[in-house]
Amino acid sequence: AINIDPRANVKKYVNRLGLTFPILIDERGKVNENYQVIAIPTTFLLNEKGIIINKQIGELNEDQLKKMINPQ
Known part of the structure; x- marks a missing residue:
């Protein structure tokens, strides 16, 4: 998974949903830009x-x- 909002509390989200896969942080907005989210x-x-x-x-x-x- 990739989080495109670096201000969001990813750890809280991961813990709440019990996710076990890595979540990358798109701090520079490249994913958002390249994939036109x-x-x-x-x-x-x-x-x-x-x-x-x-x-x-x-x-x-x-x-x-x-x-x-x-x-x-």
Whole structure:
């Protein structure tokens, strides 16, 4: 995950949701600029080559994420 708001309390968010994966901080706004994020949250799904294959603007629940990963 990447946090594009360095002022946000990421540790509190991680603890509240019990997240176990790393969250990078985009202190210079490069991710926001390069990926043209227009709303928070935005979820990108990348393939094994690093190419964006899906993008979801707005909140994403567990079922939606599962369908995004495996759209069968």
